[in-house]
Amino acid sequence: MFLGIDLGTSGLKAIVLDRAHRVLASASAPLTVQQPQPLWREQAPADWWRSCETALDAVLAQVDRRRIEAIGLSGQMHGATLLDARGEVLRPAILWNDGRAWRECAELEAAVPVAREITGNLMMPGFTAPKLAWLRRHEPAVFDRVAHVLLPKDWLRLRLTGEFATDRSDAAGMLWLDVARRGWSDELLAATGLARAQMPRLHEGPEVTGRLREDIARRFGLQRIPVVAGGGDNAAGAVGVGVVRAGQAMLSLGTSGVCFAATDRFLANPAQAVHSFCHALPATWHLMSVMLSAAACLDFSARLVGAEVPQLLAEAQARGLNDDTPLFLPYLNGERTPHNNPAAQGVFFGLTAGTDRADLFNATLEGVGHGLAQGLGALEAAGADFSGGLTLIGGGSRSAYWAQMLADLSGKTLLRRAGGEVGPALGAARLARMGREGIGADAACPEPALVAAHAPDAARHALLHERAARFDALYRRVAPCFPAAA
Template sequence: MYYIGIDLGTSAVKLLLMEESGKICNIVSKEYPLFFPHPGWSEQNPQDWFAQSMEGMKELTKDIDRKEVAGIGFGGQMHGLVTLDENDQVIRPAILWNDGRTQEETEYLNNEIGKNKLSEYTANIAFAGFTAPKILWMKKNEPDKFARIAKIMLPKDYLAYCLSGSFCTDVSDASGMLLLDVKNRCWSKEMMEICGVKEEQLPKLYESWQVVGTLKKSIADELGFSENVKVVAGAGDNAAAAVGTGTVGDGQCNISLGTSGTIFISSKDFGVDENNALHSFCHADGSYHLMGCMLSAASCNKWWAEEILQTKDFAAEQAPINKLGENRVFFLPYLMGERSPHNNPDARGVFFGMSMDSTRADMTQAVLEGVAFGLRDSLEVARSLGIKIERTKICGGGAKSPLWKKIIANVMNLKVDVLEVEEGPSMGGAMLAAVGCDAYPDVETIGKKMAHVVDTVEPEPELVAKYEERYQKFRKLYPAMKDLF
């Protein structure tokens, strides 16, 4: 049998076809537009996601017996607000995770409702990208549209709804809404009251591997699939990527260098850091995880190379870099504001420390190091909780760079395990579908079976010491500039 994983990303939907053994048969990617109607706003049209996902599934399965497809699972961009009216029409474009319009609402939640209460209700505090502040923004700025809301859902859940008719979400993705009581894996009555929404407007909650329904007849007919294809709830992109990299069970770590950058630490036990610098979310394996999320990671390098240097040859730009730990140029990677651990949508990117002999390569190196230092900020929070991490998996587009992996290993003093197959959320979505179809007993089993480590980048003591010194300087830059942003 075959399993499809759909990773609904910010720039494209990536679809993966997997056999029960874990063998990847095909991968297809379909792009769709991103809209910036005002500075700091970021929106997409949910119908574009569905149209491209349908086209992608047709292309993905063109060379197989389509009746052999057994299940579909998802990984998806988190926090986005999708609203439907009573006729299932999309009310307004989806407001995405990297949209910064909700500063007032975020401040209201954190300062007037209070961080302690939010943490008590949801295990998290408000961040500008989360869903609850977006709901409050819509209530205040678009009251007519707000009054029409019949269904509130997250991006990947819109796909599940279109495919199966099931109004559902999973607990890992719902954790990023600031509406979920994470510890008890249920909707928070207090947060619904604060946001002015009713439980019937929110989707039914599932664990990530649970079956939410089967394909609608019209969809099955269009795709040439059986109507018995199971649709599973799926997971938020980071939890799905963690499943795909085998970051399941207790005390496992994964670093993702995608558009955003994350450090993801799985845990059997529920836990919250006292400053809420890390997100405390449900995991797709049925347990919990802590996550630090920086809003710009590989996108910093993309911006630097493509917009500033006017090149797409990333490898050529990195080729001259050979003196690690000695760069005097620093880069603060806050091009879209920052989430973990600073929670400051006004923060911006900064180059610091240039002199007349600073080179193009120094600047490129500073960008790579700045992202690594930013991730280290979140790792330090985890370490302050007594969590001992010695190694990490790595995934995302930035992980294709051997140099960047070496920088990460030495800045963070972690062994970095490189996987044979690294397909992130799309692989995780397919694996969750396989569990939902009973091909595997649970998520931990399939995660450990399919994550094959083929290389490990070891930290070098001399380089670790050099980077420790650089990191201590980096740490002082944000506090020094905070009032200027």
């Protein structure tokens, strides 16, 4: 059996997978995000470890832990976890959805004019490199003590194994990686005052990075089993649903919303804020569009009206989405693809005296869908191929109503597969098996069984295409009103 650990933004999930691709056990523990100032998003690494202990205790209690053979790690990308020479955490980790480093992005691109060619990406505040540039300016005493920069899941790796290591899919999101060549860029590191010695060792996703420390193995009743490199949450989620080769794609409906397309070569479209990263598998890359608030918008709207998401989904389905449904801009934490605007904000538009909570929830579902559809368009412009359909994963994939709405919005066939809600933890476990047994993706990563295929309805697509134009016009009209709008 193989253990997959996924360190998310709102919680940590652990699953146990057997050789028949069955998830035998799962458990999770919640996490919270601190917002000490506008645009800031932080978490304390100590909270990650407490959630890890809670989830592992719960999941291992459900199986014979002596049969666990390897561990794979996945997690939220881009977070700057900063350690001193003794390995002690210097400050709370600055997360992927933090928007404070806008100024530093422009400065880094000016300092390294070929940055987009090296990384395949725009400099964005959510990435790790501009966070360190911000730290250098605003917290120089902390910056001067930085001996190691780790991503969130790799800090867990350090606690588990004592090793400073990462995988290339996660490292690509730091903006210090030469993505085509899959190695660190000395030029980009120097631009932020850093060197390779402060970076973790690079590995491919299935490679073993170390073994459990003796005290950690004893704590959880495990052997000193290997821990593989794993992957960033989106790459690991793709591995979990069998999106492992060119022509395969997925749509992830988690806290954030991600459109992911695997490729067999380095492709890029930084002009539309498309992310171009290494995949968690050797000699494989991927294109990705990201909206910072997806399923998180559903929780937001549910909180506004004082109801639970499942009830509101039922009410929204009963009401239906109509031409007079309000519009919703889903930019609760700024936005990446295609706007690259950390100052963007959420907006409900078109309210009338007859608007009720079902209308607001339909507007929320649709607004997230419009944002995702814009991301798909940006990926197609970079060369992505969606002719084989898109696999849905993440918590939002459980709703057939939303899945059909997204198909109608995008004009793409969306596939719901068994276990799609498990997400990156499943991919992490699959990578652990690949590393333990030395097998390839074809054997370890089959596509899960198809639950339902949601083909777009032509009439609904035409209606929603008109609303998409209004959605886009609304953003462009109100963007100048956002504080410090880009």
